[in-house]
Amino acid sequence: MNHKAKILVVDDEQHIVLMLSDGLKQRGYKVETAFNGKEAVSKAGREEFDVAIIDIKMPEMDGIAALGEIKKMNPEVEVIMATGYGTMGTAVESMRKGAFDYVHKPFELSEIVRVVERAVEKRRFNDISRAIFSTIESNDLLEIIVNSLMNVLKADDVSLMLFDPKNRLYTAISSGASDNVRKNTRLLLSEKTIAYLKENSLNSLVLMEEPGKDPQFKNIATAGCDIKFGIFLPLTEEDKIIGLININRTGESEYFNESDLQRVKIFGSLASLALRNAKLYKQLQETQSQLIQAEKMSALGQLAGGLAHEISNPLSGILGLTQLILENSETASQNYKDLKEIEKAVFRCKKIISSLLSFARQDKFSLEPVNINEIIEETLVLCARQMEVNQHVKIVKRFGENLPRAHGDFQQLMQVFLNLITNARDVMPDGGELTIETGRSDENGRKFVTAVFRDTGPGIRQDIIDKIFDPFFTTKPVGKGTGLGLSVCMGIVHRHNGKIEATNGAEKGAVFTVSLPACE
Amino acid sequence: MNERVLIIDDDELVRNYVSRALSGRGFTLETAVNGSSAVALMEKEKFDVIICDLKMPDIQGDEVIKRARVLQPGIPVIVISGSMSESSKAVINEMKVEGALLKPFGIDEIRSLVDEVLKKTQ
Numbered sequence: 303m304n305h306k307a308k309i310l311v312v313d314d315e316q317h318i319v320l321m322l323s324d325g326l327k328q329r330g331y332k333v334e335t336a337f338n339g340k341e342a343v344s345k346a347g348r349e350e351f352d353v354a355i356i357d358i359k360m361p362e363m364d365g366i367a368a369l370g371e372i373k374k375m376n377p378e379v380e381v382i383m384a385t386g387y388g389t390m391g392t393a394v395e396s397m398r399k400g401a402f403d404y405v406h407k408p409f410e411l412s413e414i415v416r417v418v419e420r421a422v423e424k425r426r427f428n429d430i431s432r433a434i435f436s437t438i439e440s441n442d443l444l445e446i447i448v449n450s451l452m453n454v455l456k457a458d459d460v461s462l463m464l465f466d467p468k469n470r471l472y473t474a475i476s477s478g479a480s481d482n483v484r485k486n487t488r489l490l491l492s493e494k495t496i497a498y499l500k501e502n503s504l505n506s507l508v509l510m511e512e513p514g515k516d517p518q519f520k521n522i523a524t525a526g527c528d529i530k531f532g533i534f535l536p537l538t539e540e541d542k543i544i545g546l547i548n549i550n551r552t553g554e555s556e557y558f559n560e561s562d563l564q565r566v567k568i569f570g571s572l573a574s575l576a577l578r579n580a581k582l583y584k585q586l587q588e589t590q591s592q593l594i595q596a597e598k599m600s601a602l603g604q605l606a607g608g609l610a611h612e613i614s615n616p617l618s619g620i621l622g623l624t625q626l627i628l629e630n631s632e633t634a635s636q637n638y639k640d641l642k643e644i645e646k647a648v649f650r651c652k653k654i655i656s657s658l659l660s661f662a663r664q665d666k667f668s669l670e671p672v673n674i675n676e677i678i679e680e681t682l683v684l685c686a687r688q689m690e691v692n693q694h695v696k697i698v699k700r701f702g703e704n705l706p707r708a709h710g711d712f713q714q715l716m717q718v719f720l721n722l723i724t725n726a727r728d729v730m731p732d733g734g735e736l737t738i739e740t741g742r743s744d745e746n747g748r749k750f751v752t753a754v755f756r757d758t759g760p761g762i763r764q765d766i767i768d769k770i771f772d773p774f775f776t777t778k779p780v781g782k783g784t785g786l787g788l789s790v791c792m793g794i795v796h797r798h799n800g801k802i803e804a805t806n807g808a809e810k811g812a813v814f815t816v817s818l819p820a821c822e
Numbered sequence: 823m824n825e826r827v828l829i830i831d832d833d834e835l836v837r838n839y840v841s842r843a844l845s846g847r848g849f850t851l852e853t854a855v856n857g858s859s860a861v862a863l864m865e866k867e868k869f870d871v872i873i874c875d876l877k878m879p880d881i882q883g884d885e886v887i888k889r890a891r892v893l894q895p896g897i898p899v900i901v902i903s904g905s906m907s908e909s910s911k912a913v914i915n916e917m918k919v920e921g922a923l924l925k926p927f928g929i930d931e932i933r934s935l936v937d938e939v940l941k942k943t944q
């Protein structure tokens with residue numbers, strides 16, 4: 303919004319048009335003129351104006367009609383009405399039709415310039431807030447906020463700080479503060495400000511003058527403190543501070559004046575609101591994708607059920623007949639060996655069908671308070687010894703104590719943990735370590751019990767990390783993996799209203815986290 | 823000895839291997855290709871055990887079992903089913919059948935189940 307505003311001047315009296323157009327041009331505005339309502343409307347139809355000054359009493363089409371037409375074409379344009387005989391009636395009518403303000407004729411140039419300035423300012427704010435509210439991607443939004451503030455307030459640097467999930471303040475975006483020392487000083491000053499505001503249960507704007515010279519900030523790197531005048535504006539949501547915008551002028555600049563502060567305040571509430579919108583939008587998107595996922599699951603469930611049924615008869619025949627021939631074959635013959643392979647293949651198919659069904663199973667299952675540590679212990683009974691002895695995978699247990707119980711189905715959760723453990727085993731053929739950690743977490747006020755499985759395998763390739771929960775997705779060689787293990791896990795965990803997530807560890811290996819809603 | 827076994831399944835492949843698995847073991851075997859012919863057979867002859875598929879084109883398995891229980895009270899029933907869905911499980915529970923196998927099953931499984939069921943009802 304750095305361009306000079308464009309203004310349309312409309313009056314049937316030539317000398318007024320000339321006076322206004324010259325005066326405004328001198329002040330750097332771009333000006334177009336029209337001598338009656340019709341001409342004004344057609345000009346406004348061809349190009350966009352920021353502001354229009356329209357005389358009310360004109361031949362052919364009067365000012366009020368022109369105002370209506372122009373607003374219809376471009377609701378953003380701010381219109382100032384000039385009323386000749388100053389009857390309140392016409393003025394009120396024009397305000398009702400959306401005029402920004404009105405001036406009485408005859409007027410001084412300086413008087414109209416002041417109104418124009420205000421109208422232009424309003425336009426700018428409208429444009430900025432439109433940009434802010436039409437942006438739903440948080441990152442773009444932050445950029446718009448910071449850049450607009452740089453322009454509007456003629457600031458040298460602007461930073462926007464938010465809280466991370468661990469409730470630590472961080473610099474989400476900053477413009478103008480070139481190096482890390484400067485950025486860091488701003489962050490530290492912002493932290494101090496928020497602490498001060500919280501202590502005094504305030505959320506008002508804080509002004510600082512040369513904080514570098516202020517003894518109370520002595521231990522905050524004075525080296526990076528080139529701030530001459532600083533504004534610290536808290537962002538709030540329902541009276542809670544959710545972040546802060548810091549706006550600074552450095553060097554030999556002017557003090558922020560009253561109208562600067564006014565603008566900053568308006569900005570603060572705009573930005574808070576927009577951030578909240580962005581957050582809601584993100585939540586909406588998440589819910590949507592969960593719904594889509596649930597729908598996919600249910601379609602797949604029906605498909606799986608039908609498929610299992612259709613395939614079970616032929617498969618049964620293959621198995622039965624194979625075994626019948628096996629009974630009459632020489633155990634040393636090649637035929638016998640081949641038939642044994644066929645028999646094994648059928649068992650493999652049987653296993654695929656049953657995991658497909660258990661992944662997609664729609665039937666109810668019994669949720670009761672379960673102890674997550676107990677379920678994992680029980681699962682380990684099935685596989686731990688074999689893993690430690692045969693595969694040299696060391697299993698390290700870090701179980702949380704006094705954990706709340708989870709709402710769960712013991713058998714199905716065993717299935718989930720067994721799949722995660724065998725996956726870990728499969729990615730560490732030459733041995734390694736599997737750490738199983740249990741604990742609790744809080745999310746939006748909901749309590750969860752968590753189990754984290756951390757292995758020392760190669761980790762999950764970044765390009766497939768989004769796909770590993772898809773049914774039939776596998777990187778194992780043909781015949782070795784069904785690609786159903788993780789989708790079974792996800793199906794079960796989702797039916798528990800829980801979450802399962804895959805990430806890569808800080809050093810190496812994959813990390814799978816299962817979160818289940820806690821009882822109470 | 824010489825117990826009479828009725829095998830009911832609309833899939834020839836299944837009828838074929840089940841009857842071959844049970845042949846040569848002293849049973850008299852009969853097969854039915856659907857529910858209505860099974861009922862017709864049971865109206866004429868007595869059986870010692872029936873092996874019955876659940877999903878069939880005409881009369882469903884549960885209906886066949888109900889009729890069997892009326893025609894020949896106390897007859898043991900073995901269900902063979904392509905899925906253990908909720909509805910199949912419900913039939914198995916409500917009908918109080920003597921045995922059930924999920925397809926695909928092997929010849930040893932059906933042999934030992936038939937033997938077991940017959941031993942219990944003797």
Ligand SMILES: Nc1ncnc2c1ncn2[C@@H]1O[C@H](COP(=O)(O)OP(=O)(O)OP(=O)(O)O)[C@@H](O)[C@H]1O
Pocket residue numbers: 721725726729757759760761762763770771775776777778782783784785786787788789811812
């Ligand atoms: N611990 C892990 N480390 C790295 N990659 C993993 C890990 N667990 C799963 N994956 C990746 O996710 C893919 C899908 O896993 P999933 O359990 O669904 O099927 P699978 O293990 O391939 O087959 P199956 O379940 O039949 O053994 C795997 O092929 C592998 O690429």
